[in-house]
Amino acid sequence: xxxxxxxxxxxxxxxxxxxxxxxxxxxxxxxxxxxxxxxxxxxxxxxxxxxxxxxxxxxxxxxxxxxxxxxxxxxxxxxxxxxxxxxxxxxxxxxxxxxxxxxxxxxxxxxxxxxxxxxxxxxxxxxxxxxxxxxxxxxxxxxxxxxxxxxxxxxxxxxxxxxxxxxxxxxxxxxxxxxxxxxxxxxxxxxxxxxxxxxxxxxxxxxxxxxxxxxxxxxxxxxxxxxxxxxxxxxxxxxxxxxxxxxxxxxxx
Amino acid sequence: xxxxxxxxxxxxxxxxxxxxxxxxxxxxxxxxxxxxxxxxxxxxxxxxxxxxxxxxxxxxxxxxxxxxxxxxxxxxxxxxxxxxxxxxxxxxxxxxxxxxxxxxxxxxxxxxxxxxxxxxxxxxxxxxxxxxxxxxxxxxxxxxxxxxxxxxxxxxxxxxxxxxxxxxxxxxxxxxxxxxxxxxxxxxxxxxxxxxxxxxxxxxxxxxxxxxxxxxxxxxxxxxxxxxxxxxxxxxxxxxxxxxxxxxxxxxxxxxxxxxxxxxxxxxxxxxxxxxxxxxxxxxxxxxxxxxxxxxxxxxxxxxxxxxx
Numbered sequence: 001x002x003x004x005x006x007x008x009x010x011x012x013x014x015x016x017x018x019x020x021x022x023x024x025x026x027x028x029x030x031x032x033x034x035x036x037x038x039x040x041x042x043x044x045x046x047x048x049x050x051x052x053x054x055x056x057x058x059x060x061x062x063x064x065x066x067x068x069x070x071x072x073x074x075x076x077x078x079x080x081x082x083x084x085x086x087x088x089x090x091x092x093x094x095x096x097x098x099x100x101x102x103x104x105x106x107x108x109x110x111x112x113x114x115x116x117x118x119x120x121x122x123x124x125x126x127x128x129x130x131x132x133x134x135x136x137x138x139x140x141x142x143x144x145x146x147x148x149x150x151x152x153x154x155x156x157x158x159x160x161x162x163x164x165x166x167x168x169x170x171x172x173x174x175x176x177x178x179x180x181x182x183x184x185x186x187x188x189x190x191x192x193x194x195x196x197x198x199x200x201x202x203x204x205x206x207x208x209x210x211x212x213x214x215x216x217x218x219x220x221x222x223x224x225x226x227x228x229x230x231x232x233x234x235x236x237x238x239x240x241x242x243x244x245x246x247x248x249x250x251x252x253x
Numbered sequence: 254x255x256x257x258x259x260x261x262x263x264x265x266x267x268x269x270x271x272x273x274x275x276x277x278x279x280x281x282x283x284x285x286x287x288x289x290x291x292x293x294x295x296x297x298x299x300x301x302x303x304x305x306x307x308x309x310x311x312x313x314x315x316x317x318x319x320x321x322x323x324x325x326x327x328x329x330x331x332x333x334x335x336x337x338x339x340x341x342x343x344x345x346x347x348x349x350x351x352x353x354x355x356x357x358x359x360x361x362x363x364x365x366x367x368x369x370x371x372x373x374x375x376x377x378x379x380x381x382x383x384x385x386x387x388x389x390x391x392x393x394x395x396x397x398x399x400x401x402x403x404x405x406x407x408x409x410x411x412x413x414x415x416x417x418x419x420x421x422x423x424x425x426x427x428x429x430x431x432x433x434x435x436x437x438x439x440x441x442x443x444x445x446x447x448x449x450x451x452x453x454x455x456x457x458x459x460x461x462x463x464x465x466x467x468x469x470x471x472x473x474x475x476x477x478x479x480x481x482x483x484x485x486x487x488x489x490x491x492x493x494x495x496x497x498x499x500x501x502x503x504x505x506x507x508x509x510x511x512x513x514x515x516x517x518x519x520x521x522x523x524x525x526x527x528x529x530x531x532x533x534x535x536x537x538x539x540x541x542x543x544x545x546x547x548x549x550x551x552x553x554x555x556x557x558x559x560x561x562x
Contacts, residue, residue: 002327002360004356004357004358004360004361004362004363005357005358005359005360007357008353008354008355008356008357008358009354009357009358011354011357012346012350012354015346015350019345082343083343086341086342086343086344087337087339087341088341088342088343090302090305090307090335090337090341091335091341091355091358091400092358093305093306093307094305094306094307094330094333094335095330095358095359095360096326096327096328096329096330096331096359096360097358097360
């Protein structure tokens with residue numbers, strides 16, 4: 001195992017995070033705070049409780065997930081796309097590092113960044129609404145699994161993308177709608193039975209539902225199902241990345 | 254000296270049928286400096302990229318110090334440093350950080366004193382905390398070299414190292430290559446500059462259309478394939494070339510006061526004696542004689558053209 005290699009990638013990526021602290025950290029915090037102001041305080045006060053949880057508190061897990069998922073994808077996809085774009089990828093491809101070590105470095109750094117942002121948003125939300133976390137250990141586990149899974153997805157997107165336009169395409173057209181329609185701001189039980197069935201095909205539903213369960217003990221789907229879904233998604237992404245490095249797709253001629 | 258890099262039957266075909274490398278066989282000895290010469294698109298960079306693991310190959314086997322570059326890629330790649338043709342650097346990173354990254358990536362423990370020593374050798378020490386974007390083109394080229402050397406490689410690839418750099422930097426690089434060899438590093442460089450190959454290489458490989466046409470010791474290559482010219486300076490100008498010399502590959506110079514005779518060292522018999530006695534018999538007085546050896550460039554062009562024909 002090339003530990004120095006993993007550490008070098010991880011440290012290099014984290015340095016970028018601290019160098020671009022404003023974009024990496026301050027902007028998602030400001031955006032989430034605005035969501036709390038608008039949906040939690042302004043509109044939320046007029047919406048009745050959902051599953052005995054105030055609307056302001058109900059949206060906290062969804063908002064954290066929204067930011068964590070988009071940040072994990074963007075950090076990770078940019079992390080691997082940038083060396084491709086500027087040409088420094090040659091160094092990575094010629095180094096004595098395995099695909100797993102490369103993934104550990106890039107995905108580990110991207111997941112750390114989004115985990116950090118997620119925890120900061122959680123702290124920020126405590127300033128706006130009153131709530132308790134019923135299962136903090138499970139909440140952290142869920143958060144870490146989500147950060148890792150979507151950082152893996154972002155890594156795949158970063159390798160796939162040939163330009164900055166493509167890099168933005170999937171998060172903008174697929175991931176964001178999936179997160180919004182995955183129950184960030186509502187419980188899927190509020191939908192008609194047809195749309196409830198449709199929603200069950202959206203993997204993000206399982207993440208938000210499981211994450212919300214960790215907070216309030218209420219969920220649209222069982223926690224076991226949610227855990228299986230996020231673990232399955234992570235394994236699928238890892239398998240795709242293993243194939244990419246083996247075949248050299250989009251990396252080696 | 255033992256073989257350090259061995260390439261056997263290496264070929265690389267693209268899906269569209271294009272053959273980028275055609276059954277390359279090559280052995281490079283430890284601490285040798287090998288220059289690969291070839292026109293654009295000849296396959297020089299592809300060959301280097303394939304050895305480094307950046308590009309895949311179709312058939313063949315490459316071993317470095319006995320380590321197969323596919324089966325035992327960790328051991329093999331640890332020994333390789335590469336300076337790419339393009340300046341590919343992270344613009345907003347500092348010089349020292351980019352070196353630390355490269356060293357770590359190749360599995361070496363942190364060693365700032367080694368990196369600082371390297372920066373000093375490359376006249377970059379005062380720029381250690383500067384962002385790469387602030388550096389000049391020549392300095393970026395040096396950073397690129399420092400990155401390749403950051404993990405103390407035993408085999409260094411330099412892909413067109415002096416393309417677009419000034420004379421001073423070119424000379425510095427040649428000096429660096431010689432110093433590296435003295436420290437036990439094997440160097441393979443690709444170049445367009447024949448004078449570069451002549452100046453620093455021990456052996457020269459000529460590659461064209463994915464085929465390694467020859468690899469030979471530089472001096473013997475020039476001697477074996479080199480054509481020579483004898484320039485005979487005459488006392489008085491001539492109207493025409495004397496008929497007595499018509500059997501030789503000889504022409505009258507533009508000033509009509511010199512005769513230029515082209516001959517090949519390979520023939521063993523230069524014919525100079527006969528020409529000079531013929532001139533004396535004809536009463537043509539010569540005042541000076543000069544010979545000119547063909548350069549690697551002439552040899553390279555003749556080989557490539559021969560192949561095209």
